[in-house]
Amino acid sequence: MNPTPGRWHGNQFYFGLHYDLHAGKEDTELGLRAVPAELVPLLMLSGADFVQTDCKGHPGYTSWFSQAAEASIPPKLQADALQGWRAATQQLNLPLHCHYSGIWDKAAGEKHPEWTLIGPGGDYTGPPSPDSATAGKPERMCPRSDYLDRLMIPQMLELVDRYNVNGFWIDGDLWASEPCYCPRCRAEFTRRTGIPEPPKEPGEPNWPQWVSFALDSFYEYVARYCDAVHKHSPGVLVCSNWLQTFRNPGPPVAPTDWISGDNAWIWGMDGSRCEARFISTRGKHWDIMLWGFFCSHGMGLPDSPWTFKPVQMLQQEAAVTLALGCALQVYEHPESVRSGQLIHWRIERIRQVNQFVKARQELCQDTETIPQIAVLHSEHHTRQNMGRNLMWGVDPAPVQGAVYSLLENHYNVDILDEWALLPRLKDFPVVVSPEQNDLSAEMVSALKEYTEQGGKLLLSGTG
Ligand SMILES: [Zn+2]
Structure with a gap:
């Protein structure tokens, strides 16, 4: 359908297991049970064709002993989780991708406030917000800051060199981004557009130019880490979570290798109905990552506990995306288990979803719609x-x-x-x-x- 298809490992890599836990400063037991003796039997049970595992989440701490000069490692970290996942996946000959938080890195923001995204009032902006301007700690990165050259790219290349990882799934990226009012970004906006001052609020004059500039700045940032990885190691694949999906229409200019989005802790099926119908027109390999668990009364609320989805619920969500030609991942995050241990009964459910998916692979994979x-x-x-x-x-x-x-x-x-x-x-x-x-x-x-x-x-x- 499109002259420039994205790259992928091959059609036999159809069903992925994504595991992340957003390592934090206080974590001590990460990786203690992420060892081949424990992981191999459960990865085999899941039937996953590729695996994505924790590397650096939004808190900015690694679940492995990064040697990058600007790395943040939990002070009491005892084991190298990534080493365990790599050894297990190598034994099974499975590609291993890193879950790596890009724009959102709290630890980097704490060390280097000068790297972070600035709001319209000149404040640091705190965590991502769906719409309004926020003030908070410095924790999201400006796409023009030194973060890319001093932490993100060095760490990605380190992961390729030391662990031979096969890909990156960059999280906390597009959805953590908004226009940045730091002097670097303001000056570049004026240089490109001739507009002396950026607007502060949606609806003000020149807002479309300002938000377009922010989008272009984000794409340029993504292109820089893609190009750095591809130049260093052309076979390693890069994806930016949610880039080039339903809420990001327009020419897919950033040179990522495939498209993916995690959909979602609630309303997964309705979300996928639109995502699949849009992403399938992008001309790249793509997958949807189904959250394996949900909560029904609001994320993180005490009366709304996380519950693993029934197999039938995941199969229903899978069906609407498979029918549009995509591949699939299931996201596993065993809430309070920080050791890297995979939980047998949860993996058994994932196995049943995999069975459902594989039974339809021949018919569904790379299928295209008949235009109506x-x-x-x-x-x-x-x-x-x-x-x-x-x-x-x-x-x-x-x-x-x-x-x-x-x-x-x-x-x-x-x-x-x-x-x-x-x-x-x-x-x-x-x-x-x-x-x-x-x-x-x-x-x-x-x-x-x-x-x-x-x-x-x-x-x-x-x-
Ligand atoms: Zn900036």
């Missing part, structure tokens, strides 16, 4: 109407509403941005444009021509 209805999800409209967070600031509701209505009426639906739809417009008998009020002139002109030639266009919205 295209729902337009314009990157031009998105950039004109974004909030502050580079992922959660995109309002997907109009597209979701259109997609769910059409699916419930048993139509086949693809979700395409302008980049994907323009070359394929004539393939679709029907195009739906739900409240896409700020299309590019090129898209408007193409849609006019499309209707003149007999295409059916449904516009919704006001005005």
Whole structure:
């Protein structure tokens, strides 16, 4: 479908196990039970074709003894978890990827506040927020800071050299990002646009230019770590979690090797229904990572404990993505177990999901839809109407509403941005444009021509 397919290990690597625990300063027992004697039997039971494991989470601490000069290691760390995972996966001949938090690194922020993202009021910004500007500790990185060259890239290359890892799944990246008001970013914005001062709030003049600049800055940051890894070791694959997915329409310019997103602790199936229909148009290998567990009354609340999902629930979530041609991962995080031990009954459920997936692999893998209805999800409209967070600031509701209505009426639906739809417009008998009020002139002109030639266009919205 696309002339530049992404790279992947091969079609036989179809079902992955993702394990992370976001190591923190107080952790002591990480890796004590992440040893081949314990991991190998359970990895075999899971049937995983590839494995992703903990490396550095949002707290910024490693679950292994990094030798990078700027590394943060839990002071009482006793064992090298990564060494255990590598030995076990090597024994089973499985690719091993690192779960590595990119933009969000609390330990790096504490050591180097000058590396961090600055809010509109000149404050540090604290943890990621879905929409509003926040003030807090310095814990998210500015994409133009020295973080990339002094910690992230050296540590990624160290992981390749010392552990021979096969890939990186960079977390805490797009969804942890927002426009940065540090002097570096402000100066570069003015240099590129000629606009002397960035706006402070969505809706102010020049906000679309400012948020577009932030998106471009993020893509450039991703490209720098991708290029560094590929130059060092061309066979190692890189993914930035949620990049080039449903809430990030537009040409997939950053040179990641595959697309993935963790979906989700709640409403997993409805989330996947849109994600799968959009990501499948990106022209890269892709997977959806299903959270293996959920909570129903709010994340982290005392009356809302984490519960492992029933097998049938995971199978249902898997089905809607497999049918669109993707691969799959299941995310395991045994809440209070910090030693790296995998829990047998939970892995047994993952095995049953794997069995369901593999039984459908031959039919589903790399399948493509037969074009019937295209729902337009314009990157031009998105950039004109974004909030502050580079992922959660995109309002997907109009597209979701259109997609769910059409699916419930048993139509086949693809979700395409302008980049994907323009070359394929004539393939679709029907195009739906739900409240896409700020299309590019090129898209408007193409849609006019499309209707003149007999295409059916449904516009919704006001005005
Ligand atoms: Zn900055």
